[in-house]
Amino acid sequence: MTQQASESKATLGPVGWLFLVLGGLAMLAPFYAMFVFSTHERSDIFRVPPPLWFGEHFLDNIAILMDRIPFWINLGWSLYVGIISTALTLLFCSMAGFAFAAYEFRLKKPLFGLVMATMLIPSFLGMIPSFMIMDLLAWIDQPRALYLPAAAPAMGIFLMRQYIESAIPRELLEAARMDGCSELGIYGRIVVPLLGPAFGTLGLITFIASWNNFIGPLIVMRSVEMYTFPLALRSVQSPVDTQWGALMAGSVVAVLPLLVIFIFSSRRLIAGLTAGAVKS
Amino acid sequence: MSQRLTAQAWAPYVLVAPFVILFLVFGLFPIGFSFVLMFQSWDPVQGVSSMKYVGLENLSFALEDPLVWVSLQNTLWLAVASGLPQHLVAIPLAYLINERLGSWRNAAMGVYFLPYITSTVAIAIMFGSLFSTDYGAVNALLQSMAQWPVLSALLPAGNVDWMGQPGTIKPVVALVVFWRYVGFNTILYVAAMQSIPRDLYEAARLDGASGWRVFWHITLPQLKPMMYFGVTLSVIGGLQLFEEPFILTGGKGGIEYAGMTTAMYMYRTAFEYGDFGLASAISWLLFAVILVLTLVTNRAFRVKGG
Amino acid sequence: MVFSIRFLALPFLLCSSVWAQTVITVAAFPSVDEVVRAALPAWQKKHPNVQVKVVSREFADHHTAMTTALSASSGLPDVMTIEYGYLGRFAQSGGLEDLAQPPYAVRQHQARFVAYAWAQAQHDSFGQIALPTDIGPGAMFYRVDTLQKAGVKPEQLSADWESFLGAGKQIKDKAGVFLVAHARDVKDLVIRAGVQAGEGIYYDAQGQSLVGSAARFKRGFELAKRVRDAGLDAKVNAWSNEWGESLKRGNVTVQMMGAWLGGHLQNWLAPQSAGQWRSGPLPEGVATSWGGTFYAIPKKSAQKALAWDLIEHLTLNKAQQQLAFERFNAFPALLEGQAGAYFEQPVAYFGGQKARVLWRDTAQKIKPSRVFRNDPIAEEIVNAELDLVLTKGKSIDAALADAHRLVQRRAQR
Numbered sequence: 001m002t003q004q005a006s007e008s009k010a011t012l013g014p015v016g017w018l019f020l021v022l023g024g025l026a027m028l029a030p031f032y033a034m035f036v037f038s039t040h041e042r043s044d045i046f047r048v049p050p051p052l053w054f055g056e057h058f059l060d061n062i063a064i065l066m067d068r069i070p071f072w073i074n075l076g077w078s079l080y081v082g083i084i085s086t087a088l089t090l091l092f093c094s095m096a097g098f099a100f101a102a103y104e105f106r107l108k109k110p111l112f113g114l115v116m117a118t119m120l121i122p123s124f125l126g127m128i129p130s131f132m133i134m135d136l137l138a139w140i141d142q143p144r145a146l147y148l149p150a151a152a153p154a155m156g157i158f159l160m161r162q163y164i165e166s167a168i169p170r171e172l173l174e175a176a177r178m179d180g181c182s183e184l185g186i187y188g189r190i191v192v193p194l195l196g197p198a199f200g201t202l203g204l205i206t207f208i209a210s211w212n213n214f215i216g217p218l219i220v221m222r223s224v225e226m227y228t229f230p231l232a233l234r235s236v237q238s239p240v241d242t243q244w245g246a247l248m249a250g251s252v253v254a255v256l257p258l259l260v261i262f263i264f265s266s267r268r269l270i271a272g273l274t275a276g277a278v279k280s
Numbered sequence: 281m282s283q284r285l286t287a288q289a290w291a292p293y294v295l296v297a298p299f300v301i302l303f304l305v306f307g308l309f310p311i312g313f314s315f316v317l318m319f320q321s322w323d324p325v326q327g328v329s330s331m332k333y334v335g336l337e338n339l340s341f342a343l344e345d346p347l348v349w350v351s352l353q354n355t356l357w358l359a360v361a362s363g364l365p366q367h368l369v370a371i372p373l374a375y376l377i378n379e380r381l382g383s384w385r386n387a388a389m390g391v392y393f394l395p396y397i398t399s400t401v402a403i404a405i406m407f408g409s410l411f412s413t414d415y416g417a418v419n420a421l422l423q424s425m426a427q428w429p430v431l432s433a434l435l436p437a438g439n440v441d442w443m444g445q446p447g448t449i450k451p452v453v454a455l456v457v458f459w460r461y462v463g464f465n466t467i468l469y470v471a472a473m474q475s476i477p478r479d480l481y482e483a484a485r486l487d488g489a490s491g492w493r494v495f496w497h498i499t500l501p502q503l504k505p506m507m508y509f510g511v512t513l514s515v516i517g518g519l520q521l522f523e524e525p526f527i528l529t530g531g532k533g534g535i536e537y538a539g540m541t542t543a544m545y546m547y548r549t550a551f552e553y554g555d556f557g558l559a560s561a562i563s564w565l566l567f568a569v570i571l572v573l574t575l576v577t578n579r580a581f582r583v584k585g586g
Numbered sequence: 587m588v589f590s591i592r593f594l595a596l597p598f599l600l601c602s603s604v605w606a607q608t609v610i611t612v613a614a615f616p617s618v619d620e621v622v623r624a625a626l627p628a629w630q631k632k633h634p635n636v637q638v639k640v641v642s643r644e645f646a647d648h649h650t651a652m653t654t655a656l657s658a659s660s661g662l663p664d665v666m667t668i669e670y671g672y673l674g675r676f677a678q679s680g681g682l683e684d685l686a687q688p689p690y691a692v693r694q695h696q697a698r699f700v701a702y703a704w705a706q707a708q709h710d711s712f713g714q715i716a717l718p719t720d721i722g723p724g725a726m727f728y729r730v731d732t733l734q735k736a737g738v739k740p741e742q743l744s745a746d747w748e749s750f751l752g753a754g755k756q757i758k759d760k761a762g763v764f765l766v767a768h769a770r771d772v773k774d775l776v777i778r779a780g781v782q783a784g785e786g787i788y789y790d791a792q793g794q795s796l797v798g799s800a801a802r803f804k805r806g807f808e809l810a811k812r813v814r815d816a817g818l819d820a821k822v823n824a825w826s827n828e829w830g831e832s833l834k835r836g837n838v839t840v841q842m843m844g845a846w847l848g849g850h851l852q853n854w855l856a857p858q859s860a861g862q863w864r865s866g867p868l869p870e871g872v873a874t875s876w877g878g879t880f881y882a883i884p885k886k887s888a889q890k891a892l893a894w895d896l897i898e899h900l901t902l903n904k905a906q907q908q909l910a911f912e913r914f915n916a917f918p919a920l921l922e923g924q925a926g927a928y929f930e931q932p933v934a935y936f937g938g939q940k941a942r943v944l945w946r947d948t949a950q951k952i953k954p955s956r957v958f959r960n961d962p963i964a965e966e967i968v969n970a971e972l973d974l975v976l977t978k979g980k981s982i983d984a985a986l987a988d989a990h991r992l993v994q995r996r997a998q999r
Contacts, residue, residue: 012380020376024391027463031394034402043854050409050827068642092298099295103288111296118307120570122520122543122563124550125317126310127650128324128657133309135660149306152299155513162505167475183291197471204467208397218647219654222611222661223639234644237401238616240825240850241915244405251399258397259390266386266467321999323959324657325679341999405827412828413821414837444821445977530823532966535973551650553963554675555999 034255038248045244061249065236068246070225074232077143078211079257081228085147085210086203092152093202097160098191102173112161119154123215131219145220146228147210156202163198164191200265207261211254229254317560324556338561348562351533351542352569357450358525358541359518362457366465366514371503373462374469375495389470392463404527407456411442418442446538449529453539457524461517465510472506473499508581515577519570522547542566609637610889610896613663615648618879621719621910622667622900629899636892645669655884656681662884664893668716670706670878674957677709677716683883683890684713690894692717695902703919705954707880716880719901720916722844723949724775724874727851730937731862732839736760740866743840747776747809750869754818757839765818767829767838769810769976770969775842776806777968778874778955786956788964793997797968798990807975807982814976830855842868844876845945849915852935860934865941873951878919917945924949964993 012020037045040055065071099105100112130149139145168191176186214230221227224235233250236243318338320331342348377388395403410417419439426435442448476499484494522543525533531548533540542562550559612622619642626638641663643651649672655661656679668676676682685692692714696704703718728743733753737760742753750772754765766772777787780802784791797803813819820838822828832838833856841847847855851863868874881897883890900906907923910916918924924946932938958964971985 012376016376016380020373020388023373024388026459027392027394030403030406031398033406034398037402037405041854043857045405050405092302095295096299099292103292103295105289105292108292111300114303115299116574117571118303118311119516120567120574121311121314122522122546122566124543124547125314125556125560125563128556128654129310129313130306131654131661132658133306135658140661149302152302157299158512159509162509163472163475166472166502166505183287184294187295197474201468201471205464214647218643218651223641231643231647234647235642236616237644240846241617247401248399251402254399255397262390262393262397263386266389323675323678324653325675325681327657327659327679327681330680408827412831415828415831441821530826535977537970551646551653553996554653554959558999 031255034248034251038245038252040245040248042242042244042246045248057245058249061243061245062253064243064246065233065250068236069227069232071232073225074227074229075253075257077226078229078254081143081146082207082210082257084143085151086206088147088151089153089156089206090199090203093156093160094164094192094195094199095187096152096157097164098187100157100161101164101168102170102191115154115157119158127215127219134220140220141222141226142220143226146213146216150216153206156206159202160195160198163195167198168194200267204262204265208258211258314560314563317556318564320557322556323554325554334557338557339565342558342561342565347537347540347545348542348565350537351540351545352566354450354525354538355519355521355541355543355566358454358457358521359515361450361454362461362521363511363514363518365458366462367507367510369458370462370465370510371469371500371507372495374466374473375499377466378470378473379491385470389463389467392466394463395460396464400523400527403456403460403524407452407528408443411452413439413441413444416442443528444535446534446536449534449539453525453528456528457518457521460524461514465514468506468510469503472503476502504581508577511581512574512577515573516570519566519573607635607637608889608892609639610665610892611639611641611663612665612667612896613641613643613648613652614667615643615645615669617914617916618667618719621914621916624909624913625900625903625906628906629896633892633895638896652676659886662886664883664887664889665896666882666884668880668882670875670880670957671962673706673716673880674959674961676882677707677712677957678959680712681885682712682715683885683887684715685717685883685894686714689891698902698921700919700921700949700952702875702952702954703878703880706878706957707882716882717897717901718919719879719881719907720910721878721919721949722846722876723917723945723952724842724868724872724876725845725848725941725945725948726840726842726866726868727847727863728840728866729836729859729862730864732757732761732763732836740864744867744869744871746870747772751809751812751816751818754813754839755816758816758818761839763837763839764820764832765838766813766840766842767820767822767824767832769813769819769821770972771819771824771842772813773806773810773972775868775872775874776809777802779870779872781953781955783953784956786958786961788961788968788993789956789958789997791956793958795964795990795994795997797964797993798986803968803986803989804982807972807986810972811975811982834858836862845917845942845948846876846915848933848936848941848945861937864936864939865944867944867948871951873948873953875949875952879916917949960993960996960999963996967992967996 033050036051036054038061039058040051041057041060044051044055096115100108134140134145172190173186176190181189212230214228214234217226217228217231221231224232227235229250233247233254236247236250319333319335321334321338322331373392377385381388409415413419422435422440426432440448442452480498480502481494484498489497520543521541525539525541526544529539533544543566546559546562546566549555549562614622619640622640630636630638648667649669652666652668656676659681662681666682683690699718700721703721707716707718708714726743728740730740733740736753736757738753738756742749757763757765780800781787785796788796790796820832822832822838824843833841833851836859845865848865852860856863881900883893883897887893901920904920904922907918907920908926908928911918911923912928929942929946930940931942933941968989971980971989974980975982975985
């Protein structure tokens with residue numbers, strides 16, 4: 001039986017609802033604040049308590065922002081890099097995760113150890129050597145310097161391995177092999193379709209990470225026209241003179257695609273798909 | 281038959297090839313560079329050729345540096361204080377969302393996910409305002425609650441200087457980190473719960489098991505692989521905590537450096553004081569700590585029959 | 587000589603290859619990027635075939651990007667903006683042109699600049715590595731209405747620290763508000779007074795720590811402690827929401843900072859209290875500066891001639907300097923830029939006071955102090971010890987001894 005059977009009815013007691021709603025409000029508050037701030041003038045935001053209801057300056061703030069940065073171009077780059085980054089990550093991580101979950105091979109332990117080890121290293125110090133590599137490859141000012149290096153992040157491989165280990169039974173793979181399916185065919189035709197929730201999760205995380213990343217573009221991009229959006233938004237911040245309203249308006253714009261992606265991927269996440277059909 | 285076997289033999293290597301290639305090109309050099317850097321004295325503005333070999337001097341300076349130890353203590357405290365509640369709350373929450381909310385599922389997940397995508401600038405302003413000593417909402421609430429008979433004994437009399445006292449900075453930072461990532465973990469667990477075969481639940485229901493027992497005996501064990509992932513991530517992420525303490529303490533670490541994590545100290549050593557050799561030594565010290573704790577986590581999940 | 591011939595040939599070369607437009611890059615941060623952009627129309631009239639790319643980044647991001655570029659000697663702009671706080675480090679990089687050398691020969695212009703700003707960009711080994719474009723002469727901003735309410739005369743604030751503290755007590759008693767935002771502000775000023783020639787604030791000419799020996803540190807700590815003990819400070823950090831709110835509500839009576847704060851107060855920090863603020867000299871005639879921006883040319887630039895021309899336009903051109911001040915609050919480092927009608931005007935926000943003249947006078951009095959690489963961390967250490975004195979009651983002598991030890995330890999790295 002699939003997940004859909006217990007789909008539509010909510011069966012939570014009143015205490016449960018109370019916690020959920022209170023928790024939800026707590027989660028929502030700063031997000032709501034961001035939207036409210038984006039509609040106010042700078043001098044109204046920088047106070048305590050900050051404004052709690054919407055003002056009328058949203059368009060003014062957007063205008064200030066568009067005056068300072070090539071708004072749409074930066075958004076475009078963020079989208080471009082985000083989508084490619086996500087697609088590559090889903091592909092490479094599911095491949096590697098599958099290898100670690102379903103196969104035994106000689107270099108398995110050391111390689112997986114390597115995967116884990118790369119997660120442990122804080123990234124700041126890698127900035128300058130990374131810059132040197134990009135410079136050497138002549139990838140400065142190019143988007144590929146943003147989506148290629150991190151296209152197989154350890155965290156994604158780890159996530160995929162765990163998910164495949166728990167969600168995809170060995171018997172299925174064996175059955176496919178007996179049917180004459182090639183190894184890569186097993187990957188493509190059996191495993192991938194079952195990865196819905198994992199793809200949803202990893203895709204979401206990857207897109208968000210790529211979207212919010214400003215260190216990468218900071219060291220690689222040489223002109224404002226090549227900036228991704230968060231970097232462009234930061235470039236409006238002055239040590240003493242930030243246009244807070246414009247900054248918040250930009251943050252609101254920056255968050256909308258993330259919301260869209262979330263809605264899109266949460267459907268994949270919840271789908272459940274053919275998991276039921278297999279596990280009988 | 282032998283063709284099948286060799287196919288099975290090389291397939292895993294083909295599958296991990298993208299990772300390996302990317303690592304060799306983009307990962308190896310920075311790691312090696314930062315390792316070598318640990319034994320050098322270097323201010324990058326002077327160019328690569330200005331690196332001076334100093335042997336173990338950076339490491340010994342770091343080990344004797346009181347700030348390194350303070351920051352390690354802070355980091356460990358924050359990692360536990362923010363990480364543990366995340367999972368303790370996220371798992372039951374995910375269960376509730378997955379099992380009990382029906383079509384409200386997506387909306388609930390969306391709301392709990394919002395903190396993860398909220399801009400850090402907005403977070404800094406909002407939480408800075410909430411916890412403001414004289415003008416903040418938290419203190420206002422506490423003051424009004426302190427009027428009630430029972431609570432007046434428990435609550436402090438005046439305004440609490442949240443961000444100005446070492447004892448309170450850490451809980452505030454932990455709270456913000458918890459707030460930021462609990463939804464993220466919830467989604468992870470919901471995804472994992474999606475893959476639990478429904479017939480297990482059916483069988484349990486037929487046996488007359490209540491919600492709590494189903495959760496404990498069916499859901500939790502099935503969640504183990506994802507829990508291992510989530511907890512490992514929290515351990516690593518917690519020990520590398522940088523952004524939230526940075527924005528909440530204005531980049532300085534607060535009174536008595538109570539809010540300074542090791543990652544923050546390393547960042548400042550590198551980019552504000554221009555001492556990359558020392559920063560590298562600190563980062564490898566932190567790596568050692570993270571490595572040890574990750575292995576401990578690994579052991580813990582192994583022992584439980586994972 | 588040879589260079590100037592080459593320079594003369596440039597326009598011919600440009601005209602003959604009109605399809606190959608020259609591009610020069612200026613790396614900056616807000617609001618200096620706006621200053622540069624505002625100066626471009628006038629400059630481009632003289633150089634129609636040159637495209638100027640202004641690459642703007644957030645303040646810390648910018649300096650990180652410049653550090654990265656200097657480290658790999660690649661990706662450097664043609665004109666690099668450097669803020670005072672980073673000058674010490676970047677000067678030592680060896681990657682910036684010595685502007686005292688031909689063809690720049692900038693020493694001929696030395697007298698045209700505010701003396702201390704000029705000196706700050708000079709390095710013993712590497713020469714004059716940058717030119718100042720704007721400065722931040724220290725000023726004291728105070729709420730005159732609060733003073734009236736408390737029966738305090740402005741002279742009491744500026745005479746000496748004793749009367750400053752006395753005024754603070756009166757303000758607390760009669761007006762019920764704080765004197766300063768943080769006790770640290772007082773310490774910051776006191777330690778900047780009495781710096782000897784060739785010394786830095788924290789280090790002496792040989793690079794050894796002064797924290798244990800220089801009397802100004804002890805005095806600064808003592809005064810700060812008295813401020814805190816008398817409850818005269820609001821304990822808010824500059825640039826936080828609370829600080830903004832305190833200024834807005836008038837909870838803080840005195841704010842001592844660079845003169846550029848005046849513009850911010852007027853524009854967005856406390857616009858509603860127009861007419862209630864005044865600007866005055868700092869106590870005991872302390873003359874110090876807050877920040878300052880400089881332009882440099884990296885040695886790796888391929889367009890040094892054009893870069894230099896642009897820098898001259900930005901720093902040596904009276905009209906540009908005044909434009910930057912009028913529109914962007916950037917106080918001119920060029921002495922000629924400090925003359926003129928705009929400076930003599932009464933400022934409505936300050937109740938008709940001729941505040942700018944005051945700031946100009948302060949700028950003249952500032953004595954240069956040497957910048958050292960380790961200044962940022964020394965400042966950190968001293969502030970941390972001060973916090974312990976203020977909040978945990980640590981003894982001042984012990985705090986200074988510890989600070990001295992830690993600062994010295996860093997000096998030797």
